[in-house]
Amino acid sequence: MLGEINFDGIIGPSHNYAGLSLGNLASATNALNISHPRDAALQGIEKMRHNIGLGLSQGFFVPLPRPNHEWLGDLGCTVQDAPETIRPAAFSASAMWAANAATVSPAPDCSDGRCHLTVANLRTMPHRSHEWPDTHTQLRLAFANGEHFRVHRPVPPAFGDEGAANHMRIAASHGAKGVEIFVFGKRGGTFPARQHIEASRAVARFHQLDPDRILFAAQAEEAIAAGAFHNDVVAVANENVLFAHEKAFEDRAELYTALRRLVPEVEIVEVPTNAVSLDDAIKSYLFNAQLVTLPEGGMGLILPEEARETPSVWRYLEDMVAGNGPIRELFVVDVRQSMANGGGPACLRLRVVADPAGVDPRFIADEEKLDLISEVIAEQWPERIAPEDLLNPQLWEQVEEARENLLERLDLEELV
Ligand code: SUG
Numbered sequence: 001m002l003g004e005i006n007f008d009g010i011i012g013p014s015h016n017y018a019g020l021s022l023g024n025l026a027s028a029t030n031a032l033n034i035s036h037p038r039d040a041a042l043q044g045i046e047k048m049r050h051n052i053g054l055g056l057s058q059g060f061f062v063p064l065p066r067p068n069h070e071w072l073g074d075l076g077c078t079v080q081d082a083p084e085t086i087r088p089a090a091f092s093a094s095a096m097w098a099a100n101a102a103t104v105s106p107a108p109d110c111s112d113g114r115c116h117l118t119v120a121n122l123r124t125m126p127h128r129s130h131e132w133p134d135t136h137t138q139l140r141l142a143f144a145n146g147e148h149f150r151v152h153r154p155v156p157p158a159f160g161d162e163g164a165a166n167h168m169r170i171a172a173s174h175g176a177k178g179v180e181i182f183v184f185g186k187r188g189g190t191f192p193a194r195q196h197i198e199a200s201r202a203v204a205r206f207h208q209l210d211p212d213r214i215l216f217a218a219q220a221e222e223a224i225a226a227g228a229f230h231n232d233v234v235a236v237a238n239e240n241v242l243f244a245h246e247k248a249f250e251d252r253a254e255l256y257t258a259l260r261r262l263v264p265e266v267e268i269v270e271v272p273t274n275a276v277s278l279d280d281a282i283k284s285y286l287f288n289a290q291l292v293t294l295p296e297g298g299m300g301l302i303l304p305e306e307a308r309e310t311p312s313v314w315r316y317l318e319d320m321v322a323g324n325g326p327i328r329e330l331f332v333v334d335v336r337q338s339m340a341n342g343g344g345p346a347c348l349r350l351r352v353v354a355d356p357a358g359v360d361p362r363f364i365a366d367e368e369k370l371d372l373i374s375e376v377i378a379e380q381w382p383e384r385i386a387p388e389d390l391l392n393p394q395l396w397e398q399v400e401e402a403r404e405n406l407l408e409r410l411d412l413e414e415l416v
Pocket residue numbers: 016017018019020021024027028092094097099100125128165229230232233341342343344346347348
């Protein structure tokens with residue numbers, strides 16, 4: 001049976017704050033702070049447990065090999081002699097933000113009746129640009145069943161692609177044919193536009209989408225300048241509901257009209273600036289919530305603690321769930337370690353609408369497997385990483401061994 005599975009990126013043992021993402025305010029603010037990889041990863045596991053507790057299907061992806069020796073080799077250096085401008089990028093645990101791993105089009109939208117995934121090239125930020133080869137390998141393993149899935153290589157780096165974080169799907173239900181919305185940034189402005197329309201167009205072609213059921217929407221320049229480096233910082237969709245800030249899109253009227261024409265059941269919940277300013281929305285990550293359909297019916301938002309701590313946001317949410325709208329429940333999770341690098345609950349997961357039976361079971365989570373993963377994390381993930389620790393060979397070893405042990409315990413040695 002087709003259903004939504006959320007695959008969370010397990011937060012890797014090299015999680016650190018290096019201030020690598022221009023335009024991501026949290027990354028800049030926390031640059032060079034001490035990170036806590038063990039707590040970070042356990043927070044991620046707790047989020048998965050929480051969602052399993054709600055009755056949702058949960059999967060995971062494992063951390064990528066760090067430091068990335070192959071990438072350093074391509075740059076003519078090694079971990080020993082890497083320049084200071086390169087070293088932190090080779091250690092980044094940024095693959096934890098699985099919403100940037102790939103763009104996913106569920107089978108009902110694709111003309112060959114398979115679910116298509118295109119790995120994101122992430123070419124705008126150097127530390128993310130070397131994720132894709134290992135992500136590609138992992139996705140090809142998890143979604144190896146060619147009857148159900150097709151995994152594509154990334155769009156060439158001429159055009160920036162950041163995956164599902166800039167992609168939304170509106171459909172009467174997960175299993176119905178949907179309309180896919182590709183949100184792109186226009187050139188210019190204070191910060192880089194990380195998603196290019198040409199990349200989105202290529203993904204739509206790879207996925208064999210019906211050209212009459214695709215929409216391209218420009219991200220508001222104002223939103224990018226305020227720190228919305230991905231669309232999922234200011235908008236989220238689930239089944240027939242779009243939940244977005246008033247300032248998310250350059251031309252919202254055009255988008256809403258097209259959506260209402262294509263999916264008459266659509267419900268648009270727009271948050272006005274006079275209730276929640278763009279700054280509060282971005283600071284709190286209100287829209288980086290996971291908007292999910294609950295097994296008992298109705299929708300819920302899985303929000304970061306920071307949303308509850310932002311008065312305008314919490315007031316808005318309490319009024320919203322007291323009303324008659326489609327979003328009826330609020331759940332709060334603690335993912336502060338990831339949030340400090342600009343990654344909320346929704347960044348940490350890749351949504352795949354598919355039959356779980358078609359997925360390699362090694363990537364499907366249950367309580368028991370999460371216990372096992374937590375055990376490895378508690379024993380082997382570094383407790384803290386300060387910027388100067390990236391120079392310490394003992395840390396390099398610890399990080400590599402911790403990952404390898406996890407892969408062994410999960411029977412995923414192919415990925416070592
Ligand atoms: O790409 N942060 C990530 C956050 C990604 C969030 N994902 C979504 N919005 N879907 C980024 O900017 C910071 C790394 C550092 O500074 O050490 C970082 O890569």
